[in-house]
Amino acid sequence: MHVVATAGHVDHGKTTLVDALTGMHSDRLREERERGLSIELGYVWTTLPTVGEVAFVDVPGHERFVTTMLAGIGPVPAALLVVAADDPWMPQAAEHLAALDALQVSHGVVAVTRADLADPRPMMERAAAEVSRTTLRGAPVVPVSAPTGAGMGALRSALTAMLAGLRAPGPRDDVRLWVDRRFTIRGAGTVVTGTLPAGTLAHGDELEIHGAERSGTVRVRGMQALGRSVDHLAGTARVALNVTGDDVTLLGRGTALVTPGGWHPTTLVDCRLRGERGRLPDLPLLHVGAAAVTVRTRLLAGEGGDLVRLSLPAPLPLRIGDRALLRDPGRRQIWGLEVLDPAPPALRRRGAAAARAKTLAPLTGTADLASELDRRGIVRTALLHRIGVATDVRPPGSVEAAGWLMSSARADEVAAGVSALVTEHAASHPLDPGLTPHALADRLGLPAPELVTSVLAPPLRLRDGRVVSGAAEDALPAELEASVRALEDELAEAPFAAPTADRLAELGLDDRRAAAAARAGRLLRVAPGIVLLPGAAELAARWLADLPQPFTTSEARKRLGTSRRVALPLLDHLDRARLTRRLADDRRQLVEPR
Structure with a gap:
């Protein structure tokens, strides 16, 4: 499925046009029909040759509903800009185009409506000139009349060619669905709608909620796309989810449903501005996805710089390269934003902001x-x-x-x-x-x-x-080296006659020093206070081979020429080294080498 957002001034025929394209009615609310303008996001669909199913998000054009408009445009990769042949270029059309440019939407078609009421050529030229200064430069400009059907075939062809050039999203990508509507259906419960740009949703999936006063989770109980119930769905797609769980009350326009653990919810983000620099308001509106939140701004390199840090009131799931808008509602000015770092370091020291700007300057948002x-x-x-x-x-x-x-x-x-x-x-x-x-x-x-x-x-x-x-x-330290050499001399003739504790003290080999010498490979500590030379275990095994197998502790002690004080821990050491094996009757025998 492809998803296209409409854009343009109020009463220029956006809804009439998409209804004619699809044969459906996107003005679903009674209040919208009575007033003759869209105040909520409409949603209709059709099928175009070679590209398949196409859903249109019909956004309101009235200036009072600009936040709703941006909620519809934000998650969508392509746009249909609508202007009327019998009206001049209007402020809302300019604002919508500026928003598309700021979001760097580069795939679109311009439809000049009401071509049956006025010569469309002046507006076609004006529209082409306006879009040529934006990311939509080169978009085809098509004159149409929804009531008469003139130009509708050409418009469908232009939309088909434009959509064929879109990059296919990844079905295995992490899900991030910005909620643009929430309502309740009797017998079903909570339903939310949004545009799924990538990833796959399936019945029974658990999703995290971000963007509310606290995080939470919900489970997908059912879902619909293009008016049909489905078990799973891959982006790009318009989708309605029936969700359940203790945290459904957290859901609302601007919250996001995401793959658990797949996104970084952040309240601090470093971005690059696009558009006229000027002076940023202290508390502009951030529009990202379907969210619209008041944020605090901090320019990182002084007035006129394009690097800014935003402080958000609640954590939003953002990634490097995300595109968003900053808007000054008072002056109706819009800046584009590109996320450079959604997990930035704190700026605590004097000059940290300027240093941070230097670090961010070469980044491209990739x-x-x-x-x-x-x-x-x-x-x-x-x-x-x-x-x-x-x-x-x-x-x-x-x-x-x-x-x-x-x-x-x-x-x-x-x-x-x-x-x-x-x-x-x-x-x-x-x-x-x-x-x-x-x-x-x-x-x-x-x-x-x-x-x-x-x-x-x-x-x-x-x-x-x-x-x-x-x-x-x-x-080894010189003093310890001398102690070890003295012990080597004493054990040269009787290798298993381990010195007593008193003699070790006289040699300067207390437990700490003996351990150090053992770590250096110069001594063998078979137990605390029992110190022999390296290789003593193997030598003992060779001597014990002279005994009838198995042998007793007493026989071993006599053969090794040592005391019971030494023989017992030495035999235990031989067991641990798997040179001997202790039998049930306390006798031992040598382990045959494999």
């Missing part, structure tokens, strides 16, 4: 992972998705860990910082076993310790839950 990573350094992958940045192809050198993405430059900084901190710690605490990833992450201001371990490279490594330097481990 979501780019490399650019986002360069600017943010470290960012959650989920946030990138929610603001519209694809993460399936990561830039070279970037790092992903624990749901975070880190740029190549930031990864290099972190690696250097980890190395410096571990080296500094080793120098000031030579006997301590390095630093934990949590401690390093805290010191470096990282959100997750996994980011520390993801950048480790030799000589840094993770050992026993701490980051250590292999180069530092190989070298």
